[in-house]
Amino acid sequence: xxxxxxxxxxxxxxxxxxxxxxxxxxxxxxxxxxxxxxxxxxxxxxxxxxxxxxxxxxxxxxxxxxxxxxxxxxxxxxxxxxxxxxxxxxxxxxxxxxxxxxxxxxxxxxxxxxxxxxxxxxxxxxxxxxxxxxxxxxxxxxxxxxxxxxxxxxxxxxxxxxxxxxxxxxxxxxxxxxxxxxxxxxxxxxxxxxxxxxxxxxxxxxxxxxxxxxxxxxxxxx
Ligand code: 6PG
Numbered sequence: 001x002x003x004x005x006x007x008x009x010x011x012x013x014x015x016x017x018x019x020x021x022x023x024x025x026x027x028x029x030x031x032x033x034x035x036x037x038x039x040x041x042x043x044x045x046x047x048x049x050x051x052x053x054x055x056x057x058x059x060x061x062x063x064x065x066x067x068x069x070x071x072x073x074x075x076x077x078x079x080x081x082x083x084x085x086x087x088x089x090x091x092x093x094x095x096x097x098x099x100x101x102x103x104x105x106x107x108x109x110x111x112x113x114x115x116x117x118x119x120x121x122x123x124x125x126x127x128x129x130x131x132x133x134x135x136x137x138x139x140x141x142x143x144x145x146x147x148x149x150x151x152x153x154x155x156x157x158x159x160x161x162x163x164x165x166x167x168x169x170x171x172x173x174x175x176x177x178x179x180x181x182x183x184x185x186x187x188x189x190x191x192x193x194x195x196x197x198x199x200x201x202x203x204x205x206x207x208x209x210x211x212x213x214x215x216x217x218x219x220x221x222x
Contacts, residue, residue, distance in 0.1 A: 002213040005221060009184040012215045013046035016182050019213075020047070020126060021054050023178055027125040028060045035062040037127040037168070039138070040069075040079030043182050044128060048086035058092045064121060066129060066173060067138035067155075068101035068110070070164035077162070078103070103166045107154030110166045115151040118168075122151075124176040127208070131183045132160060135191045135201030139167035142202060170205045177210040184217040193222040 006012050020036065027034040038044065068079050075081065080100040088098050099117055103110045129137045136142060139155045146153040151172045155165040173179070181203065183192060195204055206212075 002211070004213055004215050006215060006217050008217050008219070009043075009046070012043075012182055012184050012217050013050055015215050016044065016047035016128070016180065017050040017054065019178075019180055019215075020051055020128075021056060023126045024056050024061065027177075028057050031125075033060050033062060035064065035121050035124045035126075037064045037066050037124050037173070037176070038079070038083055039128040039130045039182065040065070040067055040082070041130040041132075043130045043184055045082055045086050047182065048083060052087050052090035056091075059094060061093045061097060062121065063088065063093060063098045064118070064124065065099070065101050066127065067165060067167040068103035069139075069162050070103045070107050070110070070166065071162055073100075073102075073104045101152075101166050107156065107164050107166050111150065111152040111154045114166065118151050118172065122172070122175050123209075126178045126180065127173055127176040129173065129179065129181050129203070129206065131181055131188055131191055131195075131203050133187050133191055134159065135194055135199070135203050136160070137181070137203040137206060138173060139165035140170060140202035140205075170202070174206045174208045176208050179206065179208040179210065179212045181212075181214040181216075183214060183220045186219045188220040189222040192216065192220055196222075
């Protein structure tokens with residue numbers, strides 16, 4: 001596991017943006033397409049805004065989501081809306097290559113449908129993830145047990161609102177060539193300490209076959 005310590009949240013956003021652009025260039029050169037799984041929450045938003053200012057072969061990008069909140073499709077708290085506003089409305093990625101999780105259908109139906117959509121996508125080129133203050137990642141929360149089989153899982157009683165969510169499973173998130181966690185701010189110190197001490201947290205259960213890096217700022221380092 002590779003921890004990269006950066007000065008502040010802005011440096012984390014810039015480095016994340018650069019990692020994504022580099023991964024896209026490599027994937028498109030080698031395989032003619034780039035599949036990216038986006039993290040939700042607030043931390044990655046600035047990286048997406050920076051990304052929207054870059055040049056890339058956008059027509060070869062396929063965007064997926066690591067998790068989604070069960071709210072109406074246009075709700076301000078949807079991860080998909082944050083991505084539309086910060087990135088996908090600003091770059092020419094074809095609409096049918098932006099694979100939102102249909103979480104407005106309810107967790108079970110959305111998880112089933114999204115699993116179908118993912119089958120052709122694996123392995124992903126790059127997966128981005130955030131870290132919650134309790135060590136959760138995507139919508140995989142401590143103490144929640146999910147069956148091992150499904151690619152995508154319905155989530156209920158999440159401690160971070162809203163309680164109903166949909167998440168890629170730990171195995172699906174780990175099915176990638178490259179994985180990057182973005183972690184900033186003092187609120188994440190406790191989770192980082194527990195993670196570094198080897199505790200069994202959802203974040204520590206994502207074990208990709210490819211590269212794994214944590215981009216962290218000074219404020220989040222305990
Ligand atoms: C979500 C997430 C979640 C998030 C972390 C960190 O939908 O809430 O995908 O896993 O990444 O909770 O969130 P912040 O970046 O807002 O701290």
